[in-house]
Amino acid sequence: MKKVECIVRPEKLEELIQGFEELGINGLNITQITGYGEQKGATKIYRGVKYEVKLKEKLKIEIVISDDKVEELIDTIVKTARTGEVGDGKIFIYDIEEAIKIRTGETGQDAV
Amino acid sequence: MKKVECIVRPEKLEELIQGFEELGINGLNITQITGYGEQKGATKIYRGVKYEVKLKEKLKIEIVISDDKVEELIDTIVKTARTGEVGDGKIFIYDIEEAIKIRTGETGQDAV
């Protein structure tokens, strides 16, 4: 089992969820994060002082999924979240040792 | 060393912490997340428009712990966080390569 973690632009959330549902994925977590990378921060002015806001708001979406479905999930994310502009985000894949569904105690593939 | 990550209902936090303390675990992280899964979203009305709130608020609790204690920790979480209703959440187990305590520089088991 893998965890697919993607960092995306907040405005892409709705489209991504639609894509996931089409893939038959029906479980995920979302965390609000801020991050930076190659994307340049925006310049703002407050009371006459210019300043750069380095950190941009992003969403981190985490999906635990069986190994064989990872490929198509990645495809969907890349297709949906890409704008071509700097700041589109990353996908990271982790290995997961075990998953347990608290409600039923089921483990492994049945848990997610 | 393992990271035990559990997604739980926010109202279970206090009980869980009590359970962890009884186990002798005295360190953890909590992140506010939203997620969805089999749990149906609630229907709300705003100015005459019915809408479904798909995402539910959950807490993600992360605990880094030595391999031998994982089993009893999972038991505690399942026992405490279970209500039997859809939406109880999941537990995911990850492998951790190394842990360092910033204050002392200690590593591995001593760090947590």
Next chain:
Amino acid sequence: MKKVECIVRPEKLEELIQGFEELGINGLNITQITGYGEQKGATKIYRGVKYEVKLKEKLKIEIVISDDKVEELIDTIVKTARTGEVGDGKIFIYDIEEAIKIRTGETGQDAV
């Protein structure tokens, strides 16, 4: 590739980012978390009732980085985030199977 995840005091963020930039690391994520460990909670009073706030606000910084740079990154974090007081935080190292840059589709080392 590794993910270096560190839990630090919020007031250390600016200094850490400066340190990362000096190392040539130019990408990261930040999540607001609350946590507890050996650090004692603060006692507050609300309307005559004393209570302990167990959870302290921390930041979780995640950096995905090639294996060979992990060492110097850890050094920088430990050096910068350490105050010597209880509550300085932890560093956890995870293995990452794959990384993908959504904008370009690049994978592995090129993605971050």
Next chain:
Amino acid sequence: MRRNLFVLSLVVMVVAFSSTAFAAEVTAESNAVAINTIWVLLAAFLVFFMQAGFAMVEAGFTRAKNAGNIIMKNLMDFSVGSLIYWAVGFAFMFGTGNQFIGLEGFFLSGGFEHLGLDIPISAFWIFQAVFAATAATIVSGAMAERTKYSGYLAYSIVITGFIYPVVGHWIWGGGWLEGMGMIDFAGSTVVHSVGGWAALAGAIVLGPRIGKYNEDGSINAMPGHNLLMAALGVFILWFGWFGFNPGSSLAGIDLSIAEIAVTTNLAAAAGATLAMIVSWIKYGNADVSMTLNGALAGLVGITAGTADVSNVGAVIIGALAGMIVIYAVELIDQLHVDDPVGAIAVHGICGAFGTLAVGFLAVEGGLLYGGGFDLLVVQAIGVISVAVWTYTTAYILFEVIDAVIGLRVSPEEEKTGLDLTEHDSISYPDFVSPHWKTVEVNKKE
């Protein structure tokens, strides 16, 4: 210009009203009536604005998940309350009747000549209506975060329509306490204590919020979600009190309104200051929420005697009220009566204290000014009988509501928050989960 004609025609009306012979003539008498009318109206507007103050204080002192419910309770206290007070409450309070209750003049249908007012009855009514709503709204804070909305509405109707007007009749409407000479100028007892004792009954019948008291008897803090809004509420209340007290003269030509404004202000200032000092000594730091309560305690305390005590007397009353409120808040908590905003302490206890203090500090008749015990005894009788009446009727009322409609939400609803469960609403959607909105898709029905 239509409006100008209107003015002219009304000058005629005024003149008619003041029984002067000559049309379009204004006289010193008609002007005096006009001065009194605009004074009472403006004071009523200020008191109306206190509703906003109560809403902000109560919402600020409770959790975000119940903010919408607080709004709905306060808005309906005033809205339904206005209608009920118009229909029956005002008649019970000021209609001709007996020593106990008025019985005529429903729907403002007349028969209020015995009041001997110079201002129009409408002006008097609106001033009284905003007072009635104040008494009702006090209770909402003490019952916050766990009361069923429909049950609350039922309560609100009865207090504004019956419980409060009866007390008002006793003390302001020609009833038995007024006959005994009780002094409650602007309502420390009539308004605030009535609210406070009803709040006590409500909090007791409801029981505490889940998680407030532990099995071993220890107490958990449940901090409110927005102290800045609570502070804004206190400033609004203080502002509104300048209508509450000086307006109660019912006359702008009565220059004692200036003195009343000063005693009101000094008592509030002393209340806030002393609450700050006491909290500093007791807790080691100047406490924000207690200091805010202290200002309100001073205001509630001075309300009875505002026209009858000296400036020094006002400072004493305010200072004592500011100290009392801290001990009262703690005591009520230790009795495991869960009052999230301190309404019982501020309005009930400081209202009673302020009324009794008049017996000591009234320049005419007060014990400390050599007036003997007469006034003090009358004040005490008033305080006690109002407490007994209000607590008893409110207690019965809440028990009946509990049996018939249900007074408390289910534990699940309480944990989730009343905004979602009682109103399908989220007061701060962006903050709670900023991005959920993007995933709502609502198919056409």
Next chain:
Amino acid sequence: MRRNLFVLSLVVMVVAFSSTAFAAEVTAESNAVAINTIWVLLAAFLVFFMQAGFAMVEAGFTRAKNAGNIIMKNLMDFSVGSLIYWAVGFAFMFGTGNQFIGLEGFFLSGGFEHLGLDIPISAFWIFQAVFAATAATIVSGAMAERTKYSGYLAYSIVITGFIYPVVGHWIWGGGWLEGMGMIDFAGSTVVHSVGGWAALAGAIVLGPRIGKYNEDGSINAMPGHNLLMAALGVFILWFGWFGFNPGSSLAGIDLSIAEIAVTTNLAAAAGATLAMIVSWIKYGNADVSMTLNGALAGLVGITAGTADVSNVGAVIIGALAGMIVIYAVELIDQLHVDDPVGAIAVHGICGAFGTLAVGFLAVEGGLLYGGGFDLLVVQAIGVISVAVWTYTTAYILFEVIDAVIGLRVSPEEEKTGLDLTEHDSISYPDFVSPHWKTVEVNKKE
């Protein structure tokens, strides 16, 4: 003491003004003028404060990322609006001219004797200026979250300087509708409908916010970010309405102000109550934002007839307005006209309804009081002609602005939020991303 001398010298002025022979003498007449003056001024101050109410309602009912933009629009509606109304608007409205428009008295340069005012023209001007700004500010809510700031400013100047004053002239300034005997005492039509119909034109020309309506025609909810602030705004508006309606008598010696305050209050109370009940029946729960709109609907509805209907009439008007507003909000949404705060329903539709209701419920002349159809017909003519005039001119105006300056921001700007893109500002930096501040380092330029 300088100020005291000042007072004395002004007493002289008053005396001169009231054409009395004896210096430093106050008379019943001079006092009546003073009473009227302070009444109108205080009412104007209350109406001014409604700007804060509008800002809070609109910001509360929209998303956090646009709160600063809402503030800027409301602040400028009033600021630029005050200057324009001083320069030209007031002259168009109240200057001597023809049946359609006034043509003299720019920059308050005089020539207003035909108004026959007893109060100083400055007092009348400030009262009218705060009304003009109210009409303008209504529109900002309906156009929220997507309008280009410079385009909005251009609109705001034209409505306050021209569109509104023309309607005002027709009904209050000696124009043709006033001549026909139309009753719009405090401006259900003059102020609120003008705002509402301009809002309708604006929302149509702009189009809906991104994500509001789906391709299949279904509707998405876009909850506002802070219901507590919205509720505070409603309380402030209600408070300010006590200046709006009773102040429109322009006379404190006109004792009908008391009755006006009562009808205003009863209608608002009935509006909130009925909106709550209807929402409860329709949606299964007492709805917070609809109940807030219901109170405003009642207030808008009573504004035309506040001086001419009975208390029962006021309750009827308020109750109906409170019901209408819910259906109107839904209808407008189903027509895919995106009005985030309900301005069209509250001000446009309930304003029109309230004006027509006078034709039925005016104690003198109303159909239900046996007055026949005459008044009703006049009211209907007024409502329709104002709607046609306002909608047409506003529609053209918005199209011209769209062509010349641009009326709508780009989709990217809209998604990011107007605070950042139009004002380089973040209204709640701590909540949105609490720690970004620590990484700004700004090198000296």
Next chain:
Amino acid sequence: MRRNLFVLSLVVMVVAFSSTAFAAEVTAESNAVAINTIWVLLAAFLVFFMQAGFAMVEAGFTRAKNAGNIIMKNLMDFSVGSLIYWAVGFAFMFGTGNQFIGLEGFFLSGGFEHLGLDIPISAFWIFQAVFAATAATIVSGAMAERTKYSGYLAYSIVITGFIYPVVGHWIWGGGWLEGMGMIDFAGSTVVHSVGGWAALAGAIVLGPRIGKYNEDGSINAMPGHNLLMAALGVFILWFGWFGFNPGSSLAGIDLSIAEIAVTTNLAAAAGATLAMIVSWIKYGNADVSMTLNGALAGLVGITAGTADVSNVGAVIIGALAGMIVIYAVELIDQLHVDDPVGAIAVHGICGAFGTLAVGFLAVEGGLLYGGGFDLLVVQAIGVISVAVWTYTTAYILFEVIDAVIGLRVSPEEEKTGLDLTEHDSISYPDFVSPHWKTVEVNKKE
């Protein structure tokens, strides 16, 4: 009815007061006194409400972790300030004494006949008390986010009890500047500049907030946490200013109050408009916080000349103040004087500017109206001497406090936030860490 009797007995009082022979008779003179009294009281209430405005502006422009501390400072400026001003401040300001200071009438103990007031001394006192508190509260903004609470309290007592009353005596209390003919109608200098210069001294003695200025001299932005609350505060202040300026006539029968209201409003409108335009040109976007400051700058600027300049003059003063404030805010920042809310620029610099502008624009005596340099010189002397007096005394005061009590919190406390360290309090617990509350378990002590 008790209250009615009361009214009657007071009519008698009024009559006595106006030395008329016939009991229970109201006269034109007694009515004029009543009109003046209610005017001054209502104005005082409006000015009181400005405290809420200051609290919201200051809290909104600073960070969430210090909001409770801002509340406590503003509440105590007013509360402790009221008591001190009653005890000694008013006597120093208006008691009989010498050219420099009043020396009689402590605790309102009488001896104010020389003021020649027609209104009760209580009405005059409360009007002056709310002014004194305004001067004090201005300073709190400039010293926000780093001042020790006990040190701040000490400062607040001295400014309200001594520094401000002395200036007040010079210009309004019969002192040397009043003798020279200085015009400061409602206190651009007496109130606002005093606040501004004390703020300057405070900010200098304190030093900047940690992280505000970098070693290379560059400046970091530290955005406030809630612009919507700041905007609400500005609306409240503007509303309150309608008491501040027109109320300063001390007479409702003085019809110039209408003109004063108009100049006040036009200046504020011009200030906001010009600040918006200048910020747009300078920064490329219409800036929210600068526009808010611009409205306040216009209000502060017009306060001195509000009764003495024309409408056009008011627009000029407001417009210039709205421009000046932007450059002043930037300049002060570049001097590394850290004033989080712009109090020095708004109140100090625009207050001085407005006072000088009277020398140019006063219709009687202004340079531009051919009045020569006399008035301008007097105004300049006034501005300079008040600046020297206030800055010097405040500087010494802050240094003494620093030495004795300590003026600044420790760096750790500052980083953590004053709410937690000075008041053990969290203003927004739900937002900061929504779920920590569930883990508090408080064992019974």
